[in-house]
Amino acid sequence: DGGITQSPKYLFRKEGQNVTLSCEQNLNHDAMYWYRQDPGQGLRLIYYSQIVNDFQKGDIAEGYSVSREKKESFPLTVTSAQKNPTAFYLCASSRFRDGNQPQHFGDGTRLSIL
């Protein structure tokens, strides 16, 4: 089945530790995105990539890093510089063309501080 796979489903981070969240898609979508959702809040864009080997900062990129070495993969690293990392992290992908292109989401990773 085509879709977006995020792993792990739950992740715990120790103080000062970097952690990497995986996102893989087999939809042949060009564009991929990372969002963060805090309880009772909307989705906030962290980073996005519209093509391999290129990515742009979103609204809250500080303390995060990404790479896009393959079309299928867009991992997110939560660095120790992100002081409040506890949140629900959602990866999405979409086709890259003009017009209505909705995003499709993975089922998310919940990150907590130990």
Next chain:
Amino acid sequence: RKEVEQDPGPFNVPEGATVAFNCTYSNSASQSFFWYRQDCRKEPKLLMSVYSSGNEDGRFTAQLNRASQYISLLIRDSKLSDSATYLCVVNREQAGTALIFGKGTTLSVSS
């Protein structure tokens, strides 16, 4: 004005009721509009795209008013399974792919 603004609710309605959600957006150059549904502790799922002429999908009707920068979602004959948070979504740039998500309107349908 916030980029995408929704009434957070909650909207509490009985089964069979008709309920409408509204959303306003600030960027007059926006071209793409969507409604997503998000269940508690789950990922958002696309409910429907919103077209200029308005569109319907079963019990759901979406409408767009570009002049007023206003989007609506109408749900007829509400079911218990419609209970969720409904997110209004607008594209961030005229021809780009990044989207802006509203904070959502919560609907609770009771028997």
